[in-house]
Amino acid sequence: MTSTELTSANATSAFVPAPASPYQSDIARYWNQEARPVNLRLGDVDGLYHHHYGIGDIDHTALGDTEDSEYEKKLIAELHRLESAQAEVLLDHLGVIGQDDTLVDAGCGRGGSSVMAHQRFGCKVEGVTLSSTQAEFGNRRAKELGIDDHVRAQVCNMLDTPFEKGSIAASWNNESSMYVDLDDLFAEHSRFLKVGGRYVTITGCWNPRYGQPSKWVSQINAHFECNIHSRREYLRAMADNRLVPQAVVDLTPATLPYWELRATSSLVTGIEEAFIESYKDGSFQYVLIAADRV
Numbered sequence: 001m002t003s004t005e006l007t008s009a010n011a012t013s014a015f016v017p018a019p020a021s022p023y024q025s026d027i028a029r030y031w032n033q034e035a036r037p038v039n040l041r042l043g044d045v046d047g048l049y050h051h052h053y054g055i056g057d058i059d060h061t062a063l064g065d066t067e068d069s070e071y072e073k074k075l076i077a078e079l080h081r082l083e084s085a086q087a088e089v090l091l092d093h094l095g096v097i098g099q100d101d102t103l104v105d106a107g108c109g110r111g112g113s114s115v116m117a118h119q120r121f122g123c124k125v126e127g128v129t130l131s132s133t134q135a136e137f138g139n140r141r142a143k144e145l146g147i148d149d150h151v152r153a154q155v156c157n158m159l160d161t162p163f164e165k166g167s168i169a170a171s172w173n174n175e176s177s178m179y180v181d182l183d184d185l186f187a188e189h190s191r192f193l194k195v196g197g198r199y200v201t202i203t204g205c206w207n208p209r210y211g212q213p214s215k216w217v218s219q220i221n222a223h224f225e226c227n228i229h230s231r232r233e234y235l236r237a238m239a240d241n242r243l244v245p246q247a248v249v250d251l252t253p254a255t256l257p258y259w260e261l262r263a264t265s266s267l268v269t270g271i272e273e274a275f276i277e278s279y280k281d282g283s284f285q286y287v288l289i290a291a292d293r294v
């Protein structure tokens with residue numbers, strides 16, 4: 001069986017590779033334990049579970065009156081709509097994808113983006129995550145949806161995947177590239193992508209125009225145990241690994257409404273101020289980069 005054939009038999013493979021470093025063990029543990037209401041309650045809205053943030057304008061008509069007894073429920077649905085809108089924009093940048101193609105969702109979380117990609121393109125999607133809890137969750141959702149022959153999550157280091165060289169039509173990192181060295185990451189995407197394939201990331205990065213990572217960026221790193229890279233590092237590492245930017249989109253203005261709405265909800269986690277202030281002072285940016293594998 002090739003690495004891109006999906007079968008339900010191996011969907012929740014018993015084999016879990018050892019993390020490649022003590023840091024990766026920490027990250028696996030972090031995501032195995034994660035069960036924040038801001039993620040689970042939003043996912044419960046329609047069964048798409050995301051671990052990324054939202055973009056787009058708030059629909060105030062849908063939200064209605066803050067005094068309404070249903071307001072909090074509507075607010076949760078609105079935050080979730082904005083998170084799914086973010087994933088739609090990522091998928092918009094994958095290029096032309098056919099039913100016979102296989103895509104890689106690198107750092108797939110609970111698999112919301114993988115499901116959306118399959119629903120849009122009819123293709124196969126291979127998700128990889130360090131967390132066995134997340135992989136099991138994603139595979140369970142795929143089975144419930146009856147798409148486990150097309151969507152699979154594995155516990156796997158995205159820097160060292162089993163996908164064959166040149167076998168993948170498109171791949172992405174949705175808010176997962178801040179956990180790895182970018183040279184190592186893009187070397188691996190470049191290896192398994194077809195020439196002419198597309199790579200997309202949506203990420204938070206620190207802005208070289210600000211100078212160095214601000215205190216807010218340091219706070220976000222500490223909160224998530226991640227290491228946010230600069231915009232310059234992304235572009236340099238792509239250039240060094242045969243990934244040529246086709247689009248660079250600054251999503252910072254589009255994500256601020258999500259954060260400002262989230263800050264008013266009962267599901268706040270305490271990190272809202274750091275995102276809002278760093279986006280406003282220009283030290284941090286929310287960007288999409290789509291690149292061609294040449």
Ligand SMILES: C[S@@+](CC[C@H](N)C(=O)[O-])C[C@H]1O[C@@H](n2cnc3c(N)ncnc32)[C@H](O)[C@@H]1O
Nearest residue numbers: 050051052107108109129130157158174176179
């Ligand atoms: C913030 S979550 C993003 C999840 C998903 N992309 C989404 O949009 O919902 C970060 C994810 O990156 C994964 N991750 C971090 N380092 C990784 C690595 N070296 N290999 C595979 N996955 C990794 C974590 O396990 C987690 O699933």
Ligand SMILES: CC(C)=CCC/C(C)=C/COP(=O)(O)OP(=O)(O)O
Nearest residue numbers: 036038039050051052175203204224
């Ligand atoms: C843009 C940056 C820097 C992202 C860091 C990675 C990250 C933790 C993303 C959101 O995950 P989540 O959905 O689990 O977080 P939360 O619980 O805050 O919603």
Ligand SMILES: [Mg+2]
Nearest residue numbers: 038039051052
């Ligand atoms: Mg979240």
